[in-house]
Amino acid sequence: MSVDLRTTVGAFAVVFLAVVGVAAAGGVVLDGAPPETDAVSDDHWELETVEPETADEGGAIEMASDEPANTVVIHVGSAAGGLGGGTSILPIEDDAGPDEADVGTLGGVDRGVAPLAAALVESGHEVTYYRGPVSGTSLPSLLSEADAFVTTSPGALSATDADAVVSFAEAGGRTLATSDPGSAGPLTDFASSLGVYGDAGYVYDMENNDANYLSVFVEPTGSAALTEGVERVVFRGAARVGGADESAMLATAETSRLSTTREAGSYGVAVRNESLAVVGDSSFLEPENADRADNNVLIGNLADFLVTGENPDVSFGPGAGPGGAVPPGGTAPPGGSPTPPSEPSDPPENATAT
């Protein structure tokens, strides 16, 4: 019996191709691609959508006064800096090695007030730093020679130094105290006899700020010499301050809130009571912030405030001359009147604000 090879192979091929063809066609028909997913919406990722609004930068610190040379004593607290310490330190490395870069105006404890000091010196005034009792010079002796006093850390003043500053201010010595959140107690302790207090907590603003809720915009509440030409300034961390008589000269926007109560409203962050000006923030004096918004104008006004007015007529006793180290009221018992020797000074006649 003969086998028709051609027919057999042909039958095989036909059946084989039919099977494979059905499988292929079935695959095409039945096999679906992975489901089509929707693209992830990315319109709201564009920089113009999410970039925060920030304050303008630029501008020089200018003083308007043409006062003859004054001496301004600046106290910047301890070297620690940080919260309540007034100035930021410069961390270059972590724990090992140098902790801060103290290279003139780029670092060190005086850095935080460098723009103010530079403006004063540029106008022919003398700046003296006071670094606490360890520096060998007593604050009363410095103040007896000084026309104005600045502290960025009232809490770092010793009790006797604080008493001396109060006496100085009561005698008409222009005094600027800046305080930060976290220093309400020391500020009130220092300034209550001059009619100024600090409030606990901090002011923040989630709506109108300079790229951070703590960086609040602050505006003048009225016309005053200290706020002349100021539209708004930026405080990197504002503490509420208030006075017995005076209304605040700078206040935050209505959208701001006080951290302790979360109540929205305008909060006073700077007051002036005669020869004492208190600002609830020290960051605006720092080099990075001095040209932010109208901070430069405010610093210029404060510099004018410090060097304007009568020379304070204040005496700190016989030992308070240059080199003297006897604190004011050194013989008085602790807790006694903080203003023993300067009683003759009459504050109203010294309140010659311009």
Add this chain to the structure above:
Amino acid sequence: MSADGPPSKTPDDADDETTDDPTVRNASATEPTSNPAGTSTSGALAALSDRVETRHAIGVAAVLALVAGLLVAPGVYGAVSGPDGTVAVVEIDGSIDSATAQHVEDNLRDARTNDSIEAVVLEVDSGGGLPAQSERMYAAVDRTASVMPVFAAVDTLGASGAYLAIAPADRIYVAPSAQAVGSVGVAGTAPAPNGPNAGTTGPDKAGSDPDTQRERRQTLANLFLENVIEQRGDEIELDREAIAHADAYLGTEAVENGFADRFGFVDGAVADAAAEAGIDDYAVDTRRTESAVPAGIPLLERDDGTVVVAGDRGDELGDGLILAVAPEAWDETVGDDIAMTSYTGRLPAEERGAGSTDGGEAESTSDGERESASGPVAATGGESR
């Protein structure tokens, strides 16, 4: 072959005839005149033999059919009675980094391409981590949710970066006692100026200036906020400013304010996801984070055959990064070396604690304060504060 009908066959042919056709057998048996008696007997035997062989063949065929049926039956039974689809449970656990994002991305991609997976449930217990990795998961969840139900179930932590990741989910379940849901914001060390450094080739190589640092941080926070509003703006009943406060809510609060949709746990979410996908009979495929021991750490095999981990893992995230981390997860994310300090910058260690003397400062300045204020409340005590 059928052209020759059975009647035309000769008697001799009958011996060879094995057909079961009854007409053939009848024809042979009803023609005695043409067949001698002996021949008739042998024909009957042949017919009987035919019947036996036919029954045998039928039996063999039946047995073969039974075997074949038994082989096929399980498949058919399985096809008829098996699950209609699978719900994949994908874990999001711990600090969010690249490994977490890859795990979630890979498994969600598999869910989209695997025909048997009909729904996904995200099992969440994370306080966040890196923002970009959280965004990767956000995108993967969003993409998957466009083709199948994706539900998320949060137990203790579903905050910050983890909340960003699950924001596109179709539904968010929380345990009523979940301790951190939300926390829409980022955190890092406070902006600080950099000193001169001769080791870098540019002033910004060691870090941007403080203003730029501040702006970039806010940009990251705004991205986070926009993502949440894009996904859950209709559900969350708080306004934009309230969301940006970055509070982390309890589970029961989250359901009330819309950060979550309902109370529930993974099992309930799985059942609901299956129902949403229209599958009554479903399997669950749980995808845990792949390795308990992360790759890249040195392992030592001891003499007794056990393997120990040599040294610390050291996989905490760097302090220079801006993180989407809830305060509840800060320590496990960046370690306890980095404290969230005040706005003025880092405090020297010896000064910590001294700065908050008035007690009115809300920001913590010492490790001790921060831990007591932000650590999760233990379910057994409540005295940890």
